[in-house]
Amino acid sequence: MFRTLTFPAMKPSKILFWLFFLSFFSSSLLFSQELLINHVNIITMENDKVLEDHSIYVKDGVIMEIAPEEEISVAGIRTLDGRGMYIFPGLAEFHAHIPLPEQFGPEFQEEVLWLYLANGVLRIRSMLGHESHLTLKARVESGEIKGPRMFISGPSLNGTSVSDPEAGRAMVRAQKAAGYDHLKLHPGLDTPKFLAIADEAKKIGIFYGGHVSMDVGLVTSLNKGYRSVEHIDGYLEAMITDKSKLDPTKSGPFNMLSVGEVDKNLLPGLIKMTLDNKAYVAPTMTLFERYFGYQPAYELRQQPEMFYLPGQLVTQWFNTKTQLESSGVLAEEKVKPYLDFRKALFLELHQAGVPMLMSSDSPQVFNVPGFSIHREIESMSNAGMSNYEILKTGSVNCAEYYEQGGEWGVLKPGAAAEFVLVQKNPLEDLTTLEKPQAIMIGGKFMQRDELQLQINLIRQKYIRQ
Template identity: 40%
Template structure:
């Protein structure tokens, strides 16, 4: 690269500072021979939304330094990424992700992990674990594969897989020993079995998260100390007064059948319970704005991002949605009321609960990995969060959830270099998160050109496979 006529030459790989004959400051003379530097970029402080212009130096997968942008600074031998006029923010966490149960070197695995990265998702919390995911987690951590950072649940604990307290004790103990990050709870667990899961999990030291079984109920679930309740599951049922005498097992799709019986005045109580018991909530609102919405399947199936999924997957999604929303029990007006209550819950749990975590449930019906996080961000804004708050629940909050504050989720020196480069300010419009100019995951840079090439190859693959 050309050297500034006014800059000094420095040749130590270790970035040692030496005296400069023309009197430049020490800061202006740093040289990193193996570094990547994002120059002259608008750096977003995810804590308060303030923006400062600077140079971000990345080395060995971490943010080494953040320096004020000085036009006379000279970088030697490093990879320079021009950030002029662009905006930099931390990579996002998809806190309700799904990972294929195939070998790490299977094309389906590589494609799914890349789709997350293509939209700036640099951390995923896998919500349906498999023994293969333990190996995958290690390979991702060691940068042996191109992948977001991975946290993985155990295989599902549900009404069919765990039917007695004895089974609960054995399975929880084994999953903890095998090294899963947390337990995944699905519906159908009976109350006395659930209580044994909780008791054993606390004894062996493994968190539990996911669904709330109808025989457990949201209040007992919150008091039992879930790490997170996903989908806002059980909350709408918890808004139904006891005087309504409903059968909890007749709740329908996440409480939809009880929409007209729900009392919004009870929202504050449930938010306070979540706060007192330190229970995070993952809304997965895009699941309800897409899969469970009156939006015609034909329109969703024609969205550009669907080209990155196999034809048979799209066909399956069409059938799943039609089976759900074309039944006699489905009413678009009731869906509107249902969604209004969910938005009220989201806002209350964000403002007065323990906090929200960004998650879209992907891949799921019309939720393409990576792309669905864009729908989720918009859904959070539509529910009353500011763009900054929506971004915080995908950055700062996940780091806090995993007890990794300062390690990822913010742009500070020493943190993992998980970054999103954008052409426009996402704090002004959350839609500016779409189509990033580049993504960095643990120091590995994916330019827009690279992302587009990989996406095109994936699209071409599925086009060729279509009869």
């Protein structure tokens, strides 16, 4: 049986001793390139069934076999007993933001990676790139440092960074050549700039998506190849026929105060267009509930996960939200209709077959890396999505987004050995995802002891005096 240790508060010197000890122990025993886990319940994500009391054999980061225990015979390798535990492919955060090194130093970048791992997040799509992120990705892939597998978007393409259509084409080519996996579009692009970016991206073969610029609109964005619509952006605006109602000086953030002007009869056509163009949606439900919601900033500031971040960053978030609160724009009577609209829109898109990507936008105002994914899961559940479909948004859908379906995000022979062990069946209890008992990634097996110790070190570093 997997044994979970807890580490009480201790002096930094003792923490460092235990970290060294655990690192040595893990390197010699648990980080074996071959591992057989017996008597475990497996959620493959190929369907919504559970393979009860099975064994999973992994070698060199690949799943070699999944079968009842008596059907697997491998001599001379480390074997673990997972009796009563559940394995699933792990989660992906597909709207992440790796910090810039100048913000709080390169160390903070690596700490963020640990916060993801400790919460069972094994893949991220970072949506605002920097050259240091490419280096960080390479260091993870080489095994130099530990972290989730990464897809990196390039620096923002927006109305300011793109001076003209030809400059947009040049930026697309440069980002592809630099090794970025995706293009991130922000507001402010006019139609000629956008069309040039979209055309060049398709020519050289790189996915693109992001916010929907007002001048471009959702219809053009979808028809010209948007791979992902972030924040469900553009749908509200596309359902408002009188564009004068979208005055940013009056309509609030993301035009939330214009929700009463929406013509819902236009939604079926937008859904069909989304499906026809094979676009994905990254809803970031929790971002809007926390950043633009009516829960007070002073309450959010005191939540336990805030203590894993630099105090200066949390203060910045607090100041940002309190400014909106003081302006009156986040009053419950103004915000609730918009949040209800987003919840209903999310569910209608999902039920129509639009593929959703697990995404919380972290780190972002009161969304802490890793921890915020569990809040996103709760939000999707509250909106009416089933547990199995929620798990798909963070596994199968994300792999298929990059046309890598079957390579990861599922548990089957030949797929990447990336999975998380939890105590209960997440198809029945999503809260079990909040406490991974172990993870497997990059050929390395890490028990909760090590994950908890690493984030304890981070919390110790940022203790508020």
